[in-house]
Amino acid sequence: MARNTPAMSDDARYGLARHVTLPGPLRLDGGVLLSPVEIAYETYGELAADGGNAILICHALTGDHHVASPHPVTGKPGWWTRMVGAGKPIDPARHFIICANVLGSCMGSSGPATINPASGAPWGMSFPVITIRDMVRAQAMLLDHLGVGRLKAVVGGSMGGMQALSWPATFPDRVEGTVVIASTARHSAQNIAFHEVGRQAVMADPRWNGGAYYGSEPPAAGLAVARMAAHITYLSEAGLTEKFGRRLQAREAKSFGFDADFQVESYLRHQGLSFVDRFDANAYLYITRAMDYFDLAEEHGGVLANAFRETRSRFCLVSFDTDWLYPTRESRAVVHALNAAGAPVSFVELSSPYGHDAFLLEAPELNRVVDGFLRAGR
Amino acid sequence: MIALRPDLAIIAANVAPGSRVLDVGCGDGALMAALRDERGCDARGLELDPANVASAVGRGLSVIQGDADTDLADYPDASFDYAILSQTLQTTMRPHVVLDHLLRIGERAVVSFPNFAHWRVRLSLLWGGRMPVTRLLPVPWYATPNIHHVTIDDFRAFVGERGITVERAWFLSGDRSTSAAAANFRAEHAVFLLRR
Numbered sequence: 001m002a003r004n005t006p007a008m009s010d011d012a013r014y015g016l017a018r019h020v021t022l023p024g025p026l027r028l029d030g031g032v033l034l035s036p037v038e039i040a041y042e043t044y045g046e047l048a049a050d051g052g053n054a055i056l057i058c059h060a061l062t063g064d065h066h067v068a069s070p071h072p073v074t075g076k077p078g079w080w081t082r083m084v085g086a087g088k089p090i091d092p093a094r095h096f097i098i099c100a101n102v103l104g105s106c107m108g109s110s111g112p113a114t115i116n117p118a119s120g121a122p123w124g125m126s127f128p129v130i131t132i133r134d135m136v137r138a139q140a141m142l143l144d145h146l147g148v149g150r151l152k153a154v155v156g157g158s159m160g161g162m163q164a165l166s167w168p169a170t171f172p173d174r175v176e177g178t179v180v181i182a183s184t185a186r187h188s189a190q191n192i193a194f195h196e197v198g199r200q201a202v203m204a205d206p207r208w209n210g211g212a213y214y215g216s217e218p219p220a221a222g223l224a225v226a227r228m229a230a231h232i233t234y235l236s237e238a239g240l241t242e243k244f245g246r247r248l249q250a251r252e253a254k255s256f257g258f259d260a261d262f263q264v265e266s267y268l269r270h271q272g273l274s275f276v277d278r279f280d281a282n283a284y285l286y287i288t289r290a291m292d293y294f295d296l297a298e299e300h301g302g303v304l305a306n307a308f309r310e311t312r313s314r315f316c317l318v319s320f321d322t323d324w325l326y327p328t329r330e331s332r333a334v335v336h337a338l339n340a341a342g343a344p345v346s347f348v349e350l351s352s353p354y355g356h357d358a359f360l361l362e363a364p365e366l367n368r369v370v371d372g373f374l375r376a377g378r
Numbered sequence: 379m380i381a382l383r384p385d386l387a388i389i390a391a392n393v394a395p396g397s398r399v400l401d402v403g404c405g406d407g408a409l410m411a412a413l414r415d416e417r418g419c420d421a422r423g424l425e426l427d428p429a430n431v432a433s434a435v436g437r438g439l440s441v442i443q444g445d446a447d448t449d450l451a452d453y454p455d456a457s458f459d460y461a462i463l464s465q466t467l468q469t470t471m472r473p474h475v476v477l478d479h480l481l482r483i484g485e486r487a488v489v490s491f492p493n494f495a496h497w498r499v500r501l502s503l504l505w506g507g508r509m510p511v512t513r514l515l516p517v518p519w520y521a522t523p524n525i526h527h528v529t530i531d532d533f534r535a536f537v538g539e540r541g542i543t544v545e546r547a548w549f550l551s552g553d554r555s556t557s558a559a560a561a562n563f564r565a566e567h568a569v570f571l572l573r574r
Contacts, residue, residue, distance in 0.1 A: 316435065335442055336452045344422070344440040348431040365428070369435045376438025 013146055014043045016069050019108050022141050026103075029293075032128035036117070039142050040108025041065045041100035044084070045092030047148065054148045055090055055374075056139060057099040058156030058163035061230075061287055062279055064107040067099040068092075073278045082362060083155075089371035090155065100142050102135040102163070104287050106280035109138070112211065113280045124282060125211035132159070132294045136166045140174070153177035153374055157359035158326070159287070162294050165307075165334065169296060172310035179370055181318045182359040184330035185304055185337070186295035191325070194233055195288040198226030202281045211282050223281040224272030231271045236322035236355030240264060297337075304337035315345040316373040318359075318366060325356040346373060382412055384553040385464060385490040385567050392546070392571065393417055393488070397459035400424070400483060402446050402476075403466030407434030414439070422458075424449060447471045450479035458484040464569075467491045468524040474536075481542065481574050490569040493549075495529035495562045514566050530562040537572060546571040 008014045017040075024035035042065045047054060057067050057080065064071070068078035068085050084090045090097060101109040104127070112127040119126075143151075154175055156164040161183025168175040184191075202208055205222025213219060232240075244264040248254065251261065260266040297304035308315075315338050319331040328349045338345040350365050352358035359366065382390060386409045393399060395417045401410050404423030407430075413419040423441035425431050434441040442449070446463070447470050461484030463476065468491050470476045480487035492514040493499075502510035509519040517523070528536075530549070537544060549556045549565035556564045 314440065332444075339442075339452055339457075340454055342454075342457065344420075345442060346431070346435045346440050347442040347444075348428050348435065349443055350428060350432075365432050369432050372432075372436030372438060 008046045014046075016042045016044075017066075017072070018042060020142070020145060022145060024141070026134070026138055026141065028128050028134045029131040030129050034103075034110065034128060036110075037103070037138055037141060038108065038110045038114060039100050039103075039138060041098060041142060042067065042069060043146070044068060044097040045095050047096040047146075051147075051149055052152055053094060054096045054098065054143075054151050056143070056151050056154045056167070057084065057090070057097060058135075058139070058154065058160035059099065059102065060156075060158040060160050061291065062227075062275070062284075063160070064105070065099045065101045066107075067097070071278070074274075079360065082360070083367065083370065089367050089374060095152070096148070098143070098146065098148065100139050102159075102287065103138040104130045104135070104283060104290060106283035111280070112282035112286055113214065122214040124214065127282070127286060129289055129293075130286060131290050132162045132166050133170055133299065135290065136163050136170050139163070139167075140171055143174075150174045150176060153179055155179040155181075155370070156183070157181035158183055158356065159291055161326075162291065162296075165296055166294075168311035168313040168315075169300065169307035172312070175311060175313040177316070177374065178313045179316045179318075179373060180331070180334065181366070181370075182320055182323050182326055182356055183317075184326040185297060185307075185334050186330075187292050188330075192292045194229060195292055197229050199285050199288060201225035201229070202285060205281075208281060211285075213281070218276070219281045220273075220276040223276045223279065223284060224269075226281075226284060227275040227279075228268040228272040231268060233325045234355060234357045236324065236353060238322065239353050239355055242353065243267075304334065305340035308338055308341040308343050311343065313343065314373070314376075315343055316369065317345065317347040318369060319347075319349045320352045320355070320358040321349055322352055322354065323356040323358065382408060384550050385548075385569050386412070388548045388550075388569050389462060389464065389488050389490065390417065393419060393460055393462075395419070398422075398457070400453065400458040400461045402450065402461060402463045402480065403469075404430075404434060404439075404441060406430045407437055407439040407441060409462070409464065410434065410439050410441075411437055446476050450476060450483065453479070453483045455482055456485060460484050460486050460488055462488040464488070464490045465492065468526050468528055470526065473526050473528070474540075477540075477542075481572065485573065486545070487572045488569065489533075489572060490567060491528055491533070492524075493530045493562065493565050493568055494527040495531065496566050497563050498566075500563075512566075530565060530568045533568065533570065537570070541574075543573050544570055545573055 022037045024037045025033035101107040104111045116123045154164045154167040161180040202222040205219035208219035249266040300306040317331045319328040335347045390412045399421045401423045410421040413421045431443045461480040499510040548569040549561035550567035
């Protein structure tokens with residue numbers, strides 16, 4: 001679907017399934033200098049002559065850079081083809097689209113599973129702890145490499161929305177539009193609590209071995225439990241009830257045992273097991289930690305509005321009424337801060353039965369809002 | 379473009395070009411779009427209905443979904459030249475608090491509302507003994523969003539008691555202007571330009 005000009009298609013920096021090793025160093029919030037910095041990414045479409053059509057898409061916790069191309073492991077279509085593609089709000093025919101695997105992840109960017117050049121072995125738990133802002137700084141290094149100075153928009157949902165919010169706060173002159181969907185400016189105690197359950201499940205798996213499991217069996221059982229717990233937070237109670245209720249899984253009666261009697265149990269086990277095939281347990285620890293550390297106000301003297309005083313970006317926030325992971329009040333707190341900073345901001349709470357996951361699902365109203373917002377930009 | 383509602387046309391024609399405007403209860407953003415496109419204003423909106431917000435954002439406007447009764451408190455003092463409340467005052471839970479916020483947020487406030495003392499309304503009550511259903515009050519009593527019916531004379535007394543200055547006022551019968559003198563009887567609509 002990429003429609004590159006001859007010049008751009010000849011340039012190995014642009015296209016699908018790209019990978020670059022940048023020399024760095026990248027100074028991380030934790031104080032460590034990371035060098036080199038590996039980034040896996042994709043681009044779609046072509047950069048306009050004036051550079052004014054670049055859109056950066058930021059992915060969520062377990063996402064990747066295959067935003068609108070098939071996943072190399074699962075073969076499934078890109079994770080946001082409802083938003084990105086021909087005739088969609090973000091369209092390669094009009095936009096130059098960039099999506100990069102976040103720092104700390106396991107799809108090709110530097111993370112605990114990549115090789116530490118100093119030792120020649122995987123980093124494991126010696127990989128430095130990273131933050132959302134570190135992910136954003138790594139993306140900025142990638143944009144420099146791609147020759148993209150400013151962004152028409154940065155767009156993200158969930159953890160992608162945290163990066164999107166962090167962009168104009170970190171690089172106020174590089175962002176013209178910021179779209180934040182089903183997200184928050186800080187992780188709440190409840191958010192941190194759920195992540196801690198997941199991390200403890202991974203660490204309690206004997207195969208985790210202090211993170212040094214590369215080359216042997218990974219802690220799949222622990223990671224699957226972590227995914228199961230997290231997956232519940234992505235759905236609404238009403239959605240679970242509608243989808244599964246108390247229905248039994250391929251049986252007429254309860255087994256009076258601990259097999260997956262209920263459909264919801266079977267579903268969660270499937271979610272857990274399919275996740276471990278495509279994700280690294282240590283990466284899960286690092287990225288959840290980055291999310292838990294995220295508090296944009298804290299980075300700006302405790303006043304969220306101060307994060308947005310320098311930027312001239314427009315903002316668009318969307319929440320979903322059944323999302324209890326990042327509920328509407330979190331988006332409203334951001335809107336409040338943006339108003340206080342005098343930033344142009346739009347906000348809407350959309351109705352959906354699907355909980356937090358709604359941003360990835362069919363949502364015509366979401367597309368209408370994002371399309372209108374992007375078209376209104378310069 | 380589609381012609382604006384008469385009260386909105388008056389507001390659009392009397393807002394200073396290039397000013398900063400907050401439209402409270404902005405609907406689908408028709409007035410905001412006119413202010414942006416024809417008067418070069420920096421317009422922001424607040425609207426309760428999500429479908430209306432989606433429409434307004436879809437036309438490139440900055441609109442926040444929210445409730446005038448609860449969310450105006452979030453806006454900083456003196457952050458706009460005008461705070462506009464068109465056809466919304468009578469639907470709020472606490473109109474006096476909303477008006478105080480408008481004059482805190484905006485240097486000036488513009489308030490428009492349907493006049494409950496218009497002669498058709500009076501006739502309906504006097505002769506019919508029934509709550510009026512008219513062109514401007516088209517919904518029966520049990521379903522109307524209008525919970526604080528107000529007349530032009532009520533509003534004049536209200537702003538007078540609160541020491542608010544009326545800079546200008548416009549009165550409409552249908553889409554025609556009517557005089558201030560008999561407005562409480564003859565006008566269906568009123569638009570007031572206010573300041574502290």
